[in-house]
Amino acid sequence: MQASFKKYNLKFIRPAGTSRGVMHDRDVWFLMLKDRDGRHTGIGEIAPLKNLSCDDRPGLEEKIREVCENIQDFQYWIEEGLKDFPSILFGLETALLDVRAEKSKILFPSEFTGGNVGIPINGLIWMGKVDFMKQQIRKKIDQGFRCIKLKIGAIDFDTEVDLIKMIRKEFAADELEVRVDANGAFSPEEASGKLERLAALQVHSIEQPIRQGQLDAMEKLCRNTPVPIALDEELIGINRVEEKKELLENTKPQYIILKPSLHGGIRGCKEWIDLAEKLEIGWWNTSALESNIGLNAIAQWTYSLGVDMPQGLGTGQLFSNNIPSPLEIRNAELFYNMQKKWDLMNIR
Numbered sequence: 001m002q003a004s005f006k007k008y009n010l011k012f013i014r015p016a017g018t019s020r021g022v023m024h025d026r027d028v029w030f031l032m033l034k035d036r037d038g039r040h041t042g043i044g045e046i047a048p049l050k051n052l053s054c055d056d057r058p059g060l061e062e063k064i065r066e067v068c069e070n071i072q073d074f075q076y077w078i079e080e081g082l083k084d085f086p087s088i089l090f091g092l093e094t095a096l097l098d099v100r101a102e103k104s105k106i107l108f109p110s111e112f113t114g115g116n117v118g119i120p121i122n123g124l125i126w127m128g129k130v131d132f133m134k135q136q137i138r139k140k141i142d143q144g145f146r147c148i149k150l151k152i153g154a155i156d157f158d159t160e161v162d163l164i165k166m167i168r169k170e171f172a173a174d175e176l177e178v179r180v181d182a183n184g185a186f187s188p189e190e191a192s193g194k195l196e197r198l199a200a201l202q203v204h205s206i207e208q209p210i211r212q213g214q215l216d217a218m219e220k221l222c223r224n225t226p227v228p229i230a231l232d233e234e235l236i237g238i239n240r241v242e243e244k245k246e247l248l249e250n251t252k253p254q255y256i257i258l259k260p261s262l263h264g265g266i267r268g269c270k271e272w273i274d275l276a277e278k279l280e281i282g283w284w285n286t287s288a289l290e291s292n293i294g295l296n297a298i299a300q301w302t303y304s305l306g307v308d309m310p311q312g313l314g315t316g317q318l319f320s321n322n323i324p325s326p327l328e329i330r331n332a333e334l335f336y337n338m339q340k341k342w343d344l345m346n347i348r
Contacts, residue, residue, distance in 0.1 A: 001099070002034045003068035005046070006347060007061070010291055010319045016126055026050065028291060029064055030347050031091040033071070033099045042099030043347065045294035046091035047261045054237035054262075055085040064088055078267065083239045089265035094297040105296060105325075105342055112303040115326075118333030119303055120310045122147040122179060127154040133163055145332040147177040147204075147310040153185025157194060164201045173202035177310070184211035184233055191221055199226035205255055208232045219251045228254035232286075235263050241271050248279055256281060257312065259288040266301055273305070286312030292325035293347075299327065299334055323347065 029046040048056040082089035097107040111117040123140030205228040212233040258269040285302045324343035
């Protein structure tokens with residue numbers, strides 16, 4: 001087998017605001033494999049998030065090159081060598097699935113890849129000025145979404161609460177599910193009070209209310225919270241089964257949110273799922289601003305798990321230079337449209 005890689009800069013159509021700042025573009029790497037006779041090729045995406053992923057550090061590209069130069073040892077890389085490089089692991093896992101696939105880009109054949117069934121997804125509301133956020137909310141509701149996720153923590157909290165009040169005046173909790181993602185924006189001292197205010201508005205859950213690494217404070221919050229807490233950033237860098245088990249047993253969150261690029265690839269996320277289910281902790285999957293190459297892999301794998309609650313899967317509509325693909329939204333579900341083709345010209 002032969003391996004190579006290519007760096008690619010994804011450009012946001014509109015700056016994407018989070019509590020950690022505003023993103024205008026982001027780098028990803030495409031890992032490309034060829035089998036011995038060159039007839040079968042596979043592509044995987046390596047997409048660490050800047051200042052967040054545990055493998056966003058100097059030497060990442062050198063590590064990708066090392067993997068490519070020693071691709072015959074892929075089993076070692078998957079089982080042990082890339083445990084601390086989850087974004088590379090995810091790219092390698094999915095490139096291998098693709099090179100072995102009977103049909104290109106069909107990694108997990110199913111009713112989803114046959115175009116017959118969609119995956120329910122939430123509508124993501126990005127941070128920004130109040131009018132911009134209101135426009136996004138109205139657009140998602142008009143598009144048929146019955147689960148929306150609001151990024152909070154970058155503007156005044158009272159204003160964010162008012163936005164949710166506006167939603168609740170029109171839609172009850174059984175008509176529209178509201179999830180919020182604080183990205184660690186609250187301090188431990190203020191978190192309980194803010195969670196009480198969100199609970200009064202029947203918010204479904206809150207992702208990462210306080211910054212990761214404050215485990216005593218997080219355990220206390222999870223034990224007493226009026227709003228179910230979903231851990232996200234808290235899982236980053238916890239790459240071994242015994243560490244995962246210890247974290248979940250000690251904090252006992254209501255949910256965990258899994259992103260293969262950040263949380264150990266498909267292999268590592270499956271470990272999280274198995275542990276969570278034993279502890280009766282809920283979970284759902286989320287993409288992490290990958291291109292359509294990565295999103296396709298995450299979506300197909302997610303469907304194979306038999307999910308029924310809305311997943312946090314993007315749609316590739318954030319980037320002006322995404323990779324054209326069969327993925328599309330219909331009635332607040334992600335579909336694989338068999339009539340559309342992949343266009344990999346910009347990768348090769």
